[in-house]
Amino acid sequence: MNIAIILVIIIGLLALVGTVFLGGKGDHNYDNATKGNISRLSWIYIILGIAVVIAFAVYLF
16 A cells, blocks of 8 residues: 555656646746746645545545
8 A cells, every 4th residue: 555655656646747848948938937837736735635634634534
């Protein structure tokens, strides 16, 4: 079970890093909107990470 939790955390972090790196590329006019999009996506990943940890805790107990 510990391996599954570690894998979920690693995959989530890799997805977050990939999103941030890909979000920085694009049109110059889109750069202003990208900062807002990246911060919204980052919050989604943070909330999702917390939800996953809570779900695992509920599942285990």
